[in-house]
Amino acid sequence: MSSETPTPDDVRAAQIETARIEDEMEQSYIDYAMSVIAGRALPDVRDGLKPVHRRILYAMSEAGVTSNSSHRKSSSIVGDTMGDYHPHGDSAIYDTLARMAQDFSMRYPLVDGQGNFGSVDGDPPAAMRYTEARMSPIAEELLADIERDTVDFQSNYDDRLEEPEVLPAAFPNLLVNGSSGIAVGMSTNVPPHNLGEVIDATIELIENPEATVEDLMEHVEGPDFPTGANIVGRNAVHEAYKTGRGRIRVRAEFEVDEEDGRIVITELPFQQNKARMVERIAEDVNEGAIEGIRDLRDESDRDGIRVVVELKRDAMAEVVKNQLLESHLERTFGVINLALVDGQPQVLSLKETLEHYIEHRREVVRRRSEHELAERKDRAHILEGRLRALEHVDDVVETIRESEDRDAARAQLESVFDFSEEQAAHIVRMQLGSLTSMETEEIETEYEDVKARIERLEEILASQSELDSVIESELSAIKDEYDDERRTSFIEDSGTVTHEDLIPEEECVVVMSEDDYIKRMPLSTFRAQNRGGKGIIGTDLKEDDRVASVFLANSHDYLLAITNRGQIYQLKTYEIPEMSRTARGKSAINLLNLDDGEEIQAVVDCDRVGEDVDEERYLTMVTREGYIKRTAVEAFENIRSTGIRALRLEDGDELVDVEETNGETDLVIGTADGMAIRFDEDEVRPMGRSARGVRGIDLRSGDRVAGLAAVDPDRHNWVLTVTENGYGKRSDVGDYRVQSRNGKGLIDIKTGTRNGSVVAIEAVTHGDHLIAMSGEGQIVRTRVEDVSTVGRNTMGVIVMDLDPDDEVACLDIVPAAIAESEDAPESEAVDVDAE
Incomplete structure (x- = not known):
């Protein structure tokens, strides 16, 4: 062996590379980590x-x-x-x-x-x-x-x-079903969402690529967990959608039954082990960490969860509830919206997640269209050959018969009739039965269909907007097929023990003055009395101030306050300070973030209608100049502290009245000069928040709108009209015929010197009570049926006895169900005789 010939040991030595052990360890760990990240977790x-x-x-x-x-x-x-x-x-x-x-x-x-x-x-x-x-x-x-x-x-x-x-992936599955996993050095935890909401947001982003996360959140309310329960507050959800990370508090759904002394749990936070929760509650009770529980039962079955916590006779239900909330009925879901983008892990916002999905669907639809286009063109090519063969059927058959074999026949067809190789091969394989006239007609029909499909596919591939329209239509079809109701609700974020928990639910009378002083008083403060009385003092006004509105609300209801600038604000009734009848109230600027010169024009109780959760709900607004608009209540769900736009007002116009409607009512607009027009709610199409509205009534010169009534003929019997001088009347609903909107209407009540102008118009029924308040602060409560029933175009009867220079400022209706159940304690209720 030559000394220059390498030995096996030399070969092996040449294959060895020198490396620092820390570098090799680092690279090996990175390779392992990326394998886990991309291939598993x-x-x-x-x-x-x-x-x-x-x-x-x-x-x-x-x-x-x-x-x-x-x-x-x-x-x-x-x-x-x-x-x-x-x-x-x-x-x-x-x-x-x-x-x-x-x-x-x-x-x-x-x-x-x-x-x-x-x-x-x-x-x-x-x-x-x-x-x-x-x-x-x-x-x-x-x-x-x-x-x-x-x-x-x-x-x-x-x-x-x-x-x-x-x-x-014909739908955005990452958001719809969520995902969780632990990789090396990172983890993901994407919550599930409602399919319909996610698809709506996806379509919104396709149509408006400049849409912000806030715009998309108008469609995606928040996570929608399969086990239901409640998300506490919305701030954490907003943060998670904007940054890809957030901590969402999820609270069990339960009911406190103080009468039977029990707490019943019906929904649990996502991924909470029910059996383990029951065990831990029992452990805390045995150890004395939770007091007041005498029994604990799991009555769950296939129909749903039901855990019953039986309370001791002397236990305070609110205290036990808050102890359970602190330790067992509330969990935190840590959102980490981490996913692979082009093989690399990225934390994504809501918008970025949908953008990547949309790009994927565009690629899928483009490739699918190209694939189908190629197939259709191949088919069209074959059909063209068949049609040409049928035009020369005798010559084609003769040529095939004279050929030695299939290959020769195919070659002859290509040379004699200028068929392509594919066309000739197909014609050779054709059966004689395909030469009938019916078969010919079917081929011609198929050829036309294929040509039309080719044109459509080329149109899709040539236009981004057409391709997007295909994606939108497919998403909409999936939504129609699989969409369902939300399971997870939102509740107010007020800590474990909320202020609302300590406020008893009761019916309240809320009074507001022109200078925006506002207060609430229990409805039980005012007893019903016969019509025509002076009433009692309802508020103490400062000099030059007058009562602007009075309305009924439950202490836990949400109120929407709309200002003269068209902004809408939200607050809870209990946030309005409760004061005595003789108190002035608190300035609304301390409750709402009003700008200088901004005044509250109307307040609507958002919880008064829509008892059926599936019922459509709208805010229907009317202005002094006769414009009316209808906007879905959902548009006002996320109201910022600085308010949001409720409607656009023309110069010199102002909001007069707001009613909640359900899409199936009739609307009656009353004017100061005693005119009224009734028309179907469908005459006013639903509009966005920034719309001005449409004409509801054609006002006479010098007239103005006084109020709006939402009439349900199946529920309301009469239309009640009250004037500034304290007169009023009831008229049957049927006396107001249904017209088209923007008419002049009919005479509702005679105004003139005795009655004065119309102050308000309301839809009422048997058992309702009327609360009327004067500009000087007097208030009277009377039964609606004490006001005489008369036809239209009449003077009416006295409803409230006013002092000189005083006038009726506003009124509201106490529904019969509340009026019948409300029983004022003798020590609190006051009638006119007491003063």
Whole structure:
């Protein structure tokens, strides 16, 4: 052997590289971390799935275990997934499959399970040999069109098969079902959301790419957990949507029944173990950490959760409730909206998450359209050949018959008739039965359809707006198919023991003056008396101030205050200070963030109508100059401390009255000169917050709108009109015929010197009470049925006896249900004789 020939030891030595051990450790750890991050623990922002979820669904699709098939043993699905795509152990795959079937873990389960798949008590699923599963219908939407070259594929772990890198995902699954996982050095925790809300936000962002996170949050209220419960406050939700991180407090749904001495828990925070919660409550009771509980029962069944906490006879329910809240009935959900974007982990805002999803769908629809276009063009090419062959059918048949074999026939057709290779091959394979006239007509019809589809596909591919319209229509179709009601509600964030908890629920009379002094008094302060009385002192006014409005509200109701500048503010009734009849009240500027020169024009109680949660609710507003507009109550759900726009007012115009309506009422506008017009609510289409509205009534010269009444003919019997000089009347609802809006209306009441101008108009029924207040602060409560029923165009009767130079300023109606149930204590109620 030559001395220059390298020995085996020399070869091995040349292959050794010198490296610092800390550098090698660092690089190896980074490689491991990225493998866990990208290949196991974090979801892809496009389809919201981790690899194991994606592989299970794809394996089920390939095996035909769809929503239309019969259920298949979970062990078979796990085996297919592990053998073909995910060689990481059957237990990890089955745990993932089981979670996708749990309706308490997934907002919209992706697997339809049959058998025991676990429970909210922490019970594990039955062994995979006992359970069966198939894809749920909504899971198929994630895989829709995967066979049409919509996504890229990669080789599986042993290069035998191919698997998708991502699913087409026809809806934003990352936000809809959420995700959680712990990687190396990072973790993700995306809460689930309501499908309809997320789709609405996605469409909004497609139509308005400049939309802000605040704009999108007008559609996405917040997380919507499968177990329901309540999110405490909205600030943390806003922070999470803006930054991708936040801590959301979730509180159980429960009812305190003081009469029976029990607290009943019906909904739990997301991912809370019910059995463990009951055990810990029992431990705290035994250890004396919680006092006042004598029994604890779990009465839950398949219909829902029901945990009953029985209280001792002398226990204070509020104290026990707050102890439970502090330790057991409230949890924090830490939002970390972390997902893979182009293979890299990123913390995303709500807008960024939807932007990445929209780009993914654009790519999917573009590739699908290109794939279909190629197929359609190939088909059109074949159909063109068939049609030309049918035009020369005798010559084509003769040519084929004279040829030695198929190849020769195909060559002859190409040379003689100028057919392409594909057309000639298809014609040679044609059967004689396809030469009938009916077959010819079918081919011509198919050819026209294919040409029309080609034109549409080319239009989609040539225009971004057309492509986006396809995405929007597909999203809307999924929303129509799978959308449901929110399960998670919002409650006020006031700490564990809220001020509201300590305020008794009672009916209140709220009085506000022209200088925006405001106060509340219990309704029981005022007894009903016969009409025509002077009433009693309702408020003490400062010099040159007068009463502006009086209205009834529950102490826990939300009030919406609309100002002369069209801004709307929100406050709770109990936030208005409770004062005596002779007190002046508190300046509203201390309660609401009003600007200089801004005055409250109208207040509406947002909790007075809409007892049915499915009922449509609108704020219907009328201005002095006769404009009327209707806006959905949902538009006023997120009111900032500085207020939001309620309506646009023209110079010199001002808001007069606001009513809550349900989309099925009639509206009656009354004017100061005694005119009234009645028209269907549908005459006023719903509008946005910044709209001015449409003409409701054509006012006579010098006239102005005095009020608005929302009339439900099935509930209201009369229309009540009251004038400034204290006169009023009831007229049957039927006396006001329905017209089109923007008419001059009919004569409602005679005004003139005796009556004065109309102050208000209301819809009333049997048992209602009327509360009227004068500008000088006198207040009277009387039964509506004490006011005579007369026709329109009459003078009316005395309702309130006024002092000289005083006049009726405003009125409100006490509904019959409240008037009948309210029983004023003798020590508090005051009638006219007492003064």
